[in-house]
Amino acid sequence: MLKTPGWEWMIVVYFFVGGIAGGAYFTAALADTFGTRRDGTVTRVGYLLALPLVALCGILLIADLGVPTRFMNMLRVFKFWNPMSIGAWGVGIFGLFSVVSAGLSFSERLATLRRGVGLVGMIFGFFLASYTGVLLSTTAQPFWGEARLMGALFLASGASTGMAAVSLVLLLIGGATGEGWRKIRWADRSSMVIELVVLGVFLAALGAAARPITTGHFAPLFWGGLVGAGLLVPLGLDIVAHRVKVVGALSAVLVLVGGFVLRYVVLMSIQS
Amino acid sequence: MARTLAMFTDTSLCIGCRACQVACKQWNELGQEVPEWTGTYQNHAHFTDKTFRLVRFIEEPKPQGQMAWLLMSDVCKHCADAGCLNACPTGAIERTAFGTVNINQDVCNGCRYCVSACPFGVVTFNHDTGTAHKCSFCNDRIHNGLGPACAKACPTESIQFGFRDDLVAKATKRVAALQAMGFKEAQLYGADSQGFLGGLNAFFLLLAKPATYNLPDNPQVPQRNVVRDSVFSLGSALLVGLGAIFAFRRRGEGKESDHA
Numbered sequence: 001m002l003k004t005p006g007w008e009w010m011i012v013v014y015f016f017v018g019g020i021a022g023g024a025y026f027t028a029a030l031a032d033t034f035g036t037r038r039d040g041t042v043t044r045v046g047y048l049l050a051l052p053l054v055a056l057c058g059i060l061l062i063a064d065l066g067v068p069t070r071f072m073n074m075l076r077v078f079k080f081w082n083p084m085s086i087g088a089w090g091v092g093i094f095g096l097f098s099v100v101s102a103g104l105s106f107s108e109r110l111a112t113l114r115r116g117v118g119l120v121g122m123i124f125g126f127f128l129a130s131y132t133g134v135l136l137s138t139t140a141q142p143f144w145g146e147a148r149l150m151g152a153l154f155l156a157s158g159a160s161t162g163m164a165a166v167s168l169v170l171l172l173i174g175g176a177t178g179e180g181w182r183k184i185r186w187a188d189r190s191s192m193v194i195e196l197v198v199l200g201v202f203l204a205a206l207g208a209a210a211r212p213i214t215t216g217h218f219a220p221l222f223w224g225g226l227v228g229a230g231l232l233v234p235l236g237l238d239i240v241a242h243r244v245k246v247v248g249a250l251s252a253v254l255v256l257v258g259g260f261v262l263r264y265v266v267l268m269s270i271q272s
Numbered sequence: 273m274a275r276t277l278a279m280f281t282d283t284s285l286c287i288g289c290r291a292c293q294v295a296c297k298q299w300n301e302l303g304q305e306v307p308e309w310t311g312t313y314q315n316h317a318h319f320t321d322k323t324f325r326l327v328r329f330i331e332e333p334k335p336q337g338q339m340a341w342l343l344m345s346d347v348c349k350h351c352a353d354a355g356c357l358n359a360c361p362t363g364a365i366e367r368t369a370f371g372t373v374n375i376n377q378d379v380c381n382g383c384r385y386c387v388s389a390c391p392f393g394v395v396t397f398n399h400d401t402g403t404a405h406k407c408s409f410c411n412d413r414i415h416n417g418l419g420p421a422c423a424k425a426c427p428t429e430s431i432q433f434g435f436r437d438d439l440v441a442k443a444t445k446r447v448a449a450l451q452a453m454g455f456k457e458a459q460l461y462g463a464d465s466q467g468f469l470g471g472l473n474a475f476f477l478l479l480a481k482p483a484t485y486n487l488p489d490n491p492q493v494p495q496r497n498v499v500r501d502s503v504f505s506l507g508s509a510l511l512v513g514l515g516a517i518f519a520f521r522r523r524g525e526g527k528e529s530d531h532a
């Protein structure tokens with residue numbers, strides 16, 4: 001009797017990219033505040049990655065509307081209990097922080113300001129990575145509406161994919177030398193572990209309500225693509241041999257694939 | 273605020289003529305649709321962007337081998353606590369002074385959150401207009417004292433429109449009468465304003481359990497979980513944040529250290 005909203009591939013990509021943008025930003029901010037000066041590359045890469053990604057988020061979000069020219073109507077009202085409403089505001093504010101932080105990432109003189117901005121912007125990064133899950137868990141749909149940990153799971157996935165994306169860029173620009181690389185891989189591993197734990201509790205709490213992803217058509221993708229290839233394999237590879245850059249990079253790619261698979265199976269399982 | 277207006281659909285009086293369904297189509301200028309085979313006389317299977325009033329034809333096998341034929345003219349419930357209204361981020365969905373729930377077509381931007389939030393699957397996205405559509409209780413008519421087209425057209429007064437408190441009193445008497453006549457499962461659905469969703473402004477008299485009509489027993493406003501789910505997200509944020517802090521903390525400044 002229920003109707004699904006028809007949030008399909010654009011929203012799958014949006015949820016995925018939003019997670020990475022939020023994850024890259026808060027990783028950058030934490031590295032900036034708690035790291036050493038030599039982690040500066042991680043910070044810069046994180047901020048410079050978040051900026052184009054949040055722009056892409058905005059484009060996808062608007063393009064998916066039935067009447068994209070009325071996007072601004074989202075900002076007519078502010079409903080603080082409504083994930084769609086605060087989401088629209090949150091994406092916008094996160095975008096502003098990304099612009100400022102990306103700009104500040106080039107200046108060492110303004111490091112204190114950058115850290116301050118980063119610590120506040122980080123809140124919106126966490127928000128962007130998780131609100132999409134809460135958006136789904138506050139619908140009347142089966143599975144989504146019962147998943148109390150959907151936001152928590154999306155956040156952990158945003159962290160692991162954001163850190164994976166930062167490490168890949170580090171490698172591509174040749175900044176993956178010494179400490180920065182080891183630290184970001186360490187952080188990524190910790191996020192993967194947290195994601196696995198959250199996923200375990202998520203499934204246990206849902207029980208039979210998780211069937212749309214744990215059994216049937218989407219099960220191979222979920223177990224093979226997310227749990228196996230997207231979490232357990234990269235975690236194993238990274239623990240054993242993250243010092244070999246190729247292995248670290250492979251594990252980062254796998255984490256990204258897993259993050260995409262997560263958004264895909266969650267969204268499409270009850271909508272197809 | 274004016275007295276709340278409501279619609280009482282007494283399914284025991286419905287003869288399945290579909291005058292309401294047609295009247296709704298005509299008045300609201302809802303276009304033609306390709307029919308769907310549902311295995312019964314019912315068409316369509318569910319509300320669509322062009323079917324706001326839908327007579328459900330339910331065939332229930334009885335223990336004695338006979339079939340019970342249950343009819344129910346279904347519609348948007350105009351919930352007192354409405355999932356669609358809570359969900360709408362543009363303010364397109366508003367509550368009118370009469371207590372009805374209405375989508376302002378000039379404001380809706382087609383985000384479809386309302387579609388996912390209605391516990392009854394009422395709101396439907398229309399690909400031509402790019403907006404969400406549903407019954408408005410004939411907003412134009414009720415604001416001019418005419419009553420909704422469906423209620424006007426109903427030949428058996430199965431659909432009645434009026435002040436909510438009057439209708440609830442009437443409905444309560446009718447249930448008692450039906451039960452006395454031997455309709456043991458006769459019951460009201462959504463009449464209780466202390467009950468689920470704060471009561472439905474379109475409530476029903478059913479002749480069987482709600483589940484027989486594919487109605488949820490205890491529908492809830494999905495937004496009730498926002499705070500809890502957000503707190504869990506915050507917990508997850510703390511964990512990954514601590515992980516990152518631990519990874520990047522100013523350990524071994526100036527010398528190579530290994531955290532692996």
Ligand code: SF4
Binds near residue numbers: 349
């Ligand atoms: S039945 Fe659905 S569409 Fe109608 S008011 Fe309630 S939540 Fe909104």
Ligand code: SF4
Binds near residue numbers: 381386387403
């Ligand atoms: S689709 Fe339209 S009416 Fe429904 S929630 Fe979005 S803006 Fe509001």
